[in-house]
Amino acid sequence: xxxxxxxxxxxxxxxxxxxxxxxxxxxxxxxxxxxxxxxxxxxxxxxxxxxxxxxxxxxxxxxxxxxxxxxxxxxxxxxxxxxxxxxxxxxxxxxxxxxxxxxxxxxxxxxxxxxxxxxxxxxxxxxxxxxxxxxxxxxxxxxxxxxxxxxxxxxxxxxxxxxxxxxxxxxxxxxxxxxxxxxxxxxxxxxxxxxxxxxxxxxxxxxxxxxxxxxxxxxxxxxxxxxxxxxxxxxxxxxxxxxxxxxxxxxxxxxxxxxxxxxxxxxxxxxxxxxxxxxxxxxxxxxxxxxxxxxxxx
Amino acid sequence: xxxxxxxxxxxxxxxxxxxxxxxxxxxxxxxxxxxxxxxxxxxxxxxxxxxxxxxxxxxxxxxxxxxxxxxxxxxxxxxxxxxxxxxxxxxxxxxxxxxxxxxxxxxxxxxxxxxxxxxxxxxxxxxxxxxxxxxxxxxxxxxxxxxxxxxxxxxxxxxxxxxxxxxxxxxxxxxxxxxxxxxxxxxxxxxxxxxxxxxxxxxxxxxxxxxxxxxxxxxxxxxxxxxxxxxxxxxxxxxxxxxxxxxxxxxxxxxxxxxxxxxxxxxxxxxxxxxxxxxxxxxxxxxxxxxxxxxxxxxxxxxxxxxxxxxxxxxxxxx
Numbered sequence: 001x002x003x004x005x006x007x008x009x010x011x012x013x014x015x016x017x018x019x020x021x022x023x024x025x026x027x028x029x030x031x032x033x034x035x036x037x038x039x040x041x042x043x044x045x046x047x048x049x050x051x052x053x054x055x056x057x058x059x060x061x062x063x064x065x066x067x068x069x070x071x072x073x074x075x076x077x078x079x080x081x082x083x084x085x086x087x088x089x090x091x092x093x094x095x096x097x098x099x100x101x102x103x104x105x106x107x108x109x110x111x112x113x114x115x116x117x118x119x120x121x122x123x124x125x126x127x128x129x130x131x132x133x134x135x136x137x138x139x140x141x142x143x144x145x146x147x148x149x150x151x152x153x154x155x156x157x158x159x160x161x162x163x164x165x166x167x168x169x170x171x172x173x174x175x176x177x178x179x180x181x182x183x184x185x186x187x188x189x190x191x192x193x194x195x196x197x198x199x200x201x202x203x204x205x206x207x208x209x210x211x212x213x214x215x216x217x218x219x220x221x222x223x224x225x226x227x228x229x230x231x232x233x234x235x236x237x238x239x240x241x242x243x244x245x246x247x248x249x250x251x252x253x254x255x256x257x258x259x260x261x262x263x264x265x266x267x268x269x270x271x272x273x274x275x276x277x278x279x280x281x282x283x284x285x286x287x288x289x290x291x292x293x294x295x296x297x298x
Numbered sequence: 299x300x301x302x303x304x305x306x307x308x309x310x311x312x313x314x315x316x317x318x319x320x321x322x323x324x325x326x327x328x329x330x331x332x333x334x335x336x337x338x339x340x341x342x343x344x345x346x347x348x349x350x351x352x353x354x355x356x357x358x359x360x361x362x363x364x365x366x367x368x369x370x371x372x373x374x375x376x377x378x379x380x381x382x383x384x385x386x387x388x389x390x391x392x393x394x395x396x397x398x399x400x401x402x403x404x405x406x407x408x409x410x411x412x413x414x415x416x417x418x419x420x421x422x423x424x425x426x427x428x429x430x431x432x433x434x435x436x437x438x439x440x441x442x443x444x445x446x447x448x449x450x451x452x453x454x455x456x457x458x459x460x461x462x463x464x465x466x467x468x469x470x471x472x473x474x475x476x477x478x479x480x481x482x483x484x485x486x487x488x489x490x491x492x493x494x495x496x497x498x499x500x501x502x503x504x505x506x507x508x509x510x511x512x513x514x515x516x517x518x519x520x521x522x523x524x525x526x527x528x529x530x531x532x533x534x535x536x537x538x539x540x541x542x543x544x545x546x547x548x549x550x551x552x553x554x555x556x557x558x559x560x561x562x563x564x565x566x567x568x569x570x571x572x573x574x575x576x577x578x579x580x581x582x583x584x585x586x587x588x589x590x591x592x593x594x595x596x597x598x599x600x601x602x603x604x605x606x607x608x609x610x611x612x613x614x615x616x617x
Contacts, residue, residue, distance in 0.1 A: 035410045038403075039421065042428050042488065045439040048450060052442060063453050105339075113336035116329050128333065135340050137538075137598070138348060139546030141567035142590055145574040145583045146351035147343065169344040172336050201328050230432040232549045233567075237575050248434035252553055263442055270435035281430045285423045288430070292493055 046274075052267035053078055060264055078264035079272065086254070087243055088269065095246040096276070098160050098235075099228035102167035106224050107217065109168060110175035115205055117176070118183040119191065129180065136173035143169070144237045151238050158240045166238070167228050174227070175220040178291055182216030183209065219291035222284045229277050247273040354584035361578035372585035382586065385564040389593070392480055392565060393545045399484040400540060401533075404491025409525075411492065412499045422493070429489040437553035440482045444468035444554070472562030475555050479563055482550055491536060498532035499525070537601040542594055566590045 052060065054074045059066040066072055082088045116122075117129045147166060148157075156162035186209060194204045210217070235246040242254055251269040255262065281288060321327060355372055359365025376382040411422060428436060443450055445468075452465035468478045502525065510520050548567040551557065557564035557572060564572070566586055574583015 031410055031413055031415070034406070035415070035421070038407050038410070038488075039424055041485070042425060045436055045443060045485070046427065046431070048443060049436075049439040061448060063448070063457065068450060068453055109335035109339060112332040116332035120325060120329050120332065122325070122329050128337070132336065132340065135344050137542055138344060139542055139567075139590075139594070141546040141548045141570065142351065142587045143344065143347050145570060145580060145587055146347040146354055148575060149350065149354070149580065150343070150347050165339070166343050168339045172339060176336060201325075226430060230434075232432075232434050232552075233571070236552075237571070248432045248549075251438065252434060263445075263448075266438055267442065270438050273435050274431040277430055277432065278427070281427070282423070285419070285426075288426065289422065289493060289497075292426075292490070292497075 049267050049271050049274075052263055053271045054268075055264060057264060078262075078268035081265055082268050082272065086265075087250070088247075088272070090243055091245055091247045091250040092272070092276075094160055094244060095229060095248075095273075098163045098167070098246060099225050102164045102171060102228050103221055103224040105164065106168040106171035106175050107221055110172050110179055110220065111210070111213075111217070113172070114176045114179035114183055115209065118180045119188075119209070120201075129176075132173050132176050136170070136177070140170060140231075140233050144233050147234070148237050157238060158244060160239075160244055162238045163231075163235055163246070166234050167231060170231075171224040171227060175224060178220045178223070179213065179216050182213045186212045215287070215290075218284065219287045222280060222287055223291045225280065226277050226288075351584045352588055354581050355588040356585075357581050359581040359584075361580055365581055368581075372581055373589070375582075376585055376589060381561055381564065381569060382566075382589070384561060385566050385569040385586070386589075386593075388476060388563060389545055389565045389590075391476065392483065392547070393541060393597070395477075396480050396483040396487065396544050397537065397541055399480070400487035400491050400544075401537065403484065404488045405495055407488060407492040408495035408499055409521075411496050422496075426489045426493055428486050429493075433486060433549040434553045436486065437482060437550050440478075440485075440550075441469075441554045444478050446470055469555055470559060472559060475559060475563045479551055479554060482554065483544065483547065486550070487540060487544070491540065494536045495529065495532065498529050502528045534602055534604075538598050541597045541601055545594060545597060546590060 055071050056075045117125045151157050151162045190208055191204050232248050235249045239245050357365035358368050455462045469475045506524050546567050551565050551568050555563045557568050570583045570586040573579045
């Protein structure tokens, strides 16, 4: 059932190469070779990051005697240093807390808003939808200075709560539009049936619309989680004390000290900070693709 | 399934008629309740700060002082400020070059991925990775790749290939730093463009290509007269997003150069941060941020209407 609802799934292109002129070598040169270069370049920084994170310092700074593209004696020292000598676990925890709560907050708010806009059609509902869409186009770098004063006014400066409340400003518009698209694909007749049978609106939302929109909710949820995890400028501007920082900010401001960069620790921190989203991503690849393309198509 | 659910619902409702439930059946009330969380959050943390930011730009507020209205003074000062002009120059250059690079390479990658390939879904998953990983963290990796002494690119060119005599000074001089950042931005932007455009490519009916091939169209003609026009609506939207988020980029520059060397790589966003938050000149920072708005509006209108208008001519059904 959910398959018929997920209209984002691209139609399978059952188009074999019709012309026989493209010989095998030609195909290799025009398709596989460029593709291999693309994949190599897109992945190389991650390979390099992982390699550096596991290299002992001696190898790290000596390309003459060690082949830089490989590790002769891998070490977990950098990761150990990170986990036991810095507040890294604490930063991870804060980031996780902020990402998860702001995601749930945004999901709740946007589900209701999307339902109201798409299903409870009212005068001006399209304007509310447009307004929410426009909110998505306001970049964070325009907002962070006045938002900092707002956050201070509310007494939330240096508190993760500020981030939890502020992140929905870029999550809600996105989720709302994604969910409007999903609600559209659910036949209205189902709701009418329930309405005729005397179900209340809330029952309809809870028992009919939401279960059918689960793929959309998952898409919106993982997408929001990723966006919150990656957020930088607000976390940089609103959080001051070391213990409340999120991973991206903390690595840049706490681990970079002085003129001698500890590349091993920096890379280990980046690697560990990327792992949760990468893991999440590997579990839900299709949802990511559908939410990315769905949001663009709407 | 729907029918039985509905019957269950009806039975349940007859069992306990709830005054609160009746209230929620009032459509007007329900609409208001549903919209309050989203609209409330956006009003308090988006619309209000946006207005406040514009107000701040016309005052002389600093951190800890409310400031009074001083008219256009901040903007007059910015116009004479070489750092601001430099930031505008680099923001435009950064956005222009990075957008062209991202779309050229991203479109190419999308076309490649649209072919019949083994392991297509795995390749697609890998391709999206740079976009998933936090920008700052991949930026730090780039910082390390651009290291003056231990850059792996320099090593490759000097030691392995022997093309150069000396290491490349990626971030030490203004132009090197500018283009190094643009390259990192393109790297990060390709996946988003490629995957979005791939979705667009998959909606083009294969019969169009078959018809064109029967008419003897060359691959280039097929691209130029079928693929490109059919892709215009989605290109317009993806490009609008891309331009907005590239122009207002902050993370990459802040992570790799922090605006240096000698302030040559400041984007408007990083300059606004430096003035507004780091030095505490709230009003000036706000004015710099507000000065982004005209550029953004112009870029949006340009990319949206410049490219988007064609969808009328093509009669595309893409809403």
